[in-house]
Amino acid sequence: MPQATDPTTGTPLKAYPALDKAGLDQAVAAAQATFRDWRKVGYAERAALLNRVADLLEAEQDALAVIMAEEMGKPLAEGRGEVQKSAFCARHxxxxxxxxxxxxxxxxxxxxxxxxxxxxxxxxxxxxxxxxVWLAFRFGAPALMAGNTCLMKHDPHVPACAEAIAGLFERAGAPPGLLQNLPLDNPDVADAIRHPGVCAVSFTGSSAAGAKVAALAAGEIKPFVLELGGSDPAIVLADADLDAAVDTVSLSRIINAGQSCIAAKRLIVEAPVYDAFVEKLHARLAALKVGDPRDESNQVGPIARPDLRDNLHRQVQASVDAGARCLMGGEMPEGPGYFYPVTLLADVTGEMTACREETFGPVAVVMKAADLDDAIAIANDTQYGLGAAVWTAPERAAALAAQVASEIEAGQVAVNGIVKTDPRLPSGGVKRSGIGRELGPHGILEFVNVQQVWVGPKVD
Structure with a gap:
């Protein structure tokens, strides 16, 4: 049974009944029935529905932000921003x-x-x-506009969020079965993937879980898209505006308490400015306030679950034991909830745990590079390839993008900016960070039949 827990206090919230096999069959049948009509609906009618849903998102952003804060610890300001971005995706x-x-x-x-x-x-x-909210719309908006129907299986720790999203579509006048919440227990997800009425699969999560989803979908000969983990590098060169770089990479690192696949996780700094960067980053991170995400004055909330916090602490301690310098944080706090302090590790090298594994929490890892070539080599020394950033002088940015982006093994590269997902641009990874693309013109093409039509007679 999906059971949410408030990560700020560790207090159990409402439990939701899980869907059984009969319920799964009923949901898939409803999706199939609605698809037969929805596929024939014109783009204007599909768009009108998504715009009505976007209106509801914008009108109810405060309430949705509270639900996210309660179930997974996202600060209210970040939650409102997520809802606004979801509305933008629907409208796009x-x-x-x-x-x-x-x-x-x-x-x-x-x-x-x-x-x-x-x-x-x-x-x-x-x-x-x-x-x-965002990931539901990143998945659902293009799929629905392409004429598909959607079955939405959220993580069992955010059942109220999933229920609220499905409710938005119902209140916007969506046909029954168009977008449904599937509150399945995790072991039952395999049945949904294998279900003959399910035509394709989109998965966002860890690389290990993604490999299992890919194997199941491939075994059923169904198309799939995977957006998986990351250990994103942010390269800071000696001619960069250090203040701008520090402000942006620190935001990237601590947004959602560092629990983001595309967060800047390995900060690779050119040797001449390494010490100055670390000093500025230390000051920036030390000013952050950790606490209840429902308090607007706090910028960093809790880790979502105790097992995730334990694993994060293991990664920090293993890296310190291997020689990393812990300049702040790094200690498991006492008290209720699943908080972890903002942590800064300097002098980290490529063989340390904080580089070999994905760190999902407010832990900044700083590495030193001799020059640009060394920085690129360090950036690519990972099993992941989701996003990457490069910081340099503004007048050099365009030339550097042309030179460096093609050498970095990642699905997206930002020069003098934050790595983010944008409905207008394709997003996805290489290596163990994923297969396929979401968003932009490329993302909507993942779940369509690219059908060739040949009309005769033959001509010479």
Missing amino acids: YAENAEKYLAPVTLPSDATHSYVQHLPLGPVLGILPWNAP
Whole structure:
């Protein structure tokens, strides 16, 4: 049974009944039935629905932010920002899906030959707890605008968030079965992936879990998209504006208490400015206030679960034991809830645990690079490849992007800016950070039938 726990206090919240096999079958049948009509609905009608949902998101952002704070510890300001971004995503696909999916004429020996993009059917979205609203819309908005129906299986620790999202669509007038909440126990997710009525799978989560999802989906010959873990590098070169770099990478590192796949996790600093960067970063991180996410004065909330906090502390201690300097934090706090202090580790090297594994918490890891080539080598020395950032002088940014981005093994690279997801741009990883892309014009093409149409007679 999905059971939420307030990570600020450790107090159990409301439990929700889990869906059994009969309930799963009923939900999939409803998604199939609705798909038969929804696939024929025009883009304008689909867009009108998503815009109504976006209106509700914007009107109810405060209430949704409170639910996120209660279930997974996100500060209220960040929660409101997540809801606003979700509304933007819905509106973006409402406006652009028809253009993204327009037929493409391709010359051949036909009188006319073209490619059209047709929906597949019910798509299963397996979603994590760390951005429960945003990730639902990142998955759902393009899939729905493409003409699919959506089955949304959230992490069992955020059941109220999942229920609230499904409720938005119901109140916006969505057809029954268009977007449904599947409150499955985790062991039952395999049944949903294998269900003959499910046509494709989208998964966001750890690399280990993603490998299992991929194996199951591939075994059923179903398309899938995986957005997995990351150990994102942020390279700071000697000519960078250190104050701007520090402000941005510290925000990237501690947003959602550091529990983000695309957070800056390895800060790789060129040797001439290494000490100055560490000093400025220390001051910036030390000014952050950790506490109840429902208190607007706090910037960092708790870790979502006790097992995640224990694992984070293990990673910190193993790195310190291997020679990292802990300049702040690094101690397990006493008291209620699952808080972990903002922690700064300096002089970290590539073989240390904080570099070899993904750190999911407010732990900044600083590494020294001799020069740009060394920094790129350090950045690529990881099993992950989600996002990366490079900081340099503004007048050098464009040239450096052309030079360096192609050498960095990551799905997206930001130069003098924060690595983020944007509905207008494709997002995804390489190596153990994922397969496929979400968002932008590329993301909506993941769950369509790219159908070739050849119209005769044949021409010479």
